[in-house]
Amino acid sequence: MVSPLGATLEEFHRSLAAGRSGIRRLAPELAARSGVQVGATLDWNPAPYLKEGEAANLDRATQFALGAAAQAIAASGLPMTDRERIGVSWGTGMGGANTLEASYQQTYGRDDWRMRPLTVVMSMSNAAGSNVAVRHGLRGPFANYSTACSSSAMALGEAMRAIAAGRADAMVAGGAEALLTPGVLAAWQALRTLAPADAGDASASCKPFDKRRAGLVLGEGAAAFVLEEESAARARGARIYGLLTGYGNSCDAVHMSRPDRDGQVRAMKQALAEAQLTPRDIGYINAHGTATAVGDVVEAEAINAVFGETAREVRVSSTKSLHGHLLGGSGALEFAAVLLALEGVLPPTGFLEQPDPACALRHVAREAERISPPRAVMSNSFAFGGSNVVLLAERA
């Protein structure tokens, strides 16, 4: 876990339970150039994970990935004996955006075309996942998913598939994103979907499901997991944080950016069917909830369509209000958030004071809610391009 809410899973969970926001004002120069005022940035210290000279030759997203993967592997206690049976399944939206943008500044900006030789291998989309494989010698199946905001949720779901298909005994699965660069921020700003800084409190700029919501706030970071068969984890006495039992994957096939209720419904239903669960079994939904005008309403409609009467009871929140939107990294990060919910601590939608009636949900607003640990929880990740991924986690 390398996040705007802490550098370990425990810190991340503590921040979520406290409803603390990691969103803040961007550095003045970055804000001036991009026109974007706020972001969920993190103060990155590569020292625990990288040797002194290494960081300079790895994109920021790759550095985050190496940090998150190292933590996950250590926490798993997985015996790394047969590394041909351990693979990597990674997700990222824009890969090495920092490297690529720096190279463009140099070439187009300064007309200096002498590129550093590592530009290609630092910026390629699979750089983060591949570096995780190299670092730990993981020679099993490898895949890198790049489906915008559902990338790393898909990486987790497909990792589960790889294990179920017998292609691997264990998979390191996760996602990373680091794109708070002037160019990427300006591109997002041009889409008119980013929230301006809240006048009174910059950390409260992202307000999903609130009448006052004004858009999303971009964030950076990485999260990783080690997945293996439940029986194998039990046999070796591993600490099991949760069971990934359902994975839904659908495409709207309607529009590049406008979400579609039916596509989201299909993904949620698929995940429930695979896990052989009913809406009553779900105690909490970590919504995609980006705080855009249209997106939040469509997701609320989709949840109501799937959950019916149960929608009045199932608690919903969007933790993007606190950690920002990590795009390709968000699915994995939010799967870490639902692990907290499995313990009965439901992280809130921060700053939700005036719920939009068009988002008729049982909100966990402003403060975490404590309930008896639910049997199962859901995490939604819906992406530009119409990709919908839903993950279900159950208590071990």
Next chain:
Amino acid sequence: MDTLGRIRQLAAKEFSINPEGLDPKAPLDTLGIDSLSFIEFMFKVEDEFGVSVSDEELKTIKTLADLERHVAAALAAAGKA
């Protein structure tokens, strides 16, 4: 600092190795420096000294001592040393 000293210092930083432990005559691969890492390192050496080493010359560089010779020659040719 002399040319070799500066190269050693750059290499130590790039590859996270103690400069004292860098044998200028040791083949680069025995120092754990692969071809891709070396090409990136050469880029930084060229920047540091303001010289250019051709692809043909690059192929003949097997040790840090070889590298120093090429850089010194390039500096001399450019009238910088």
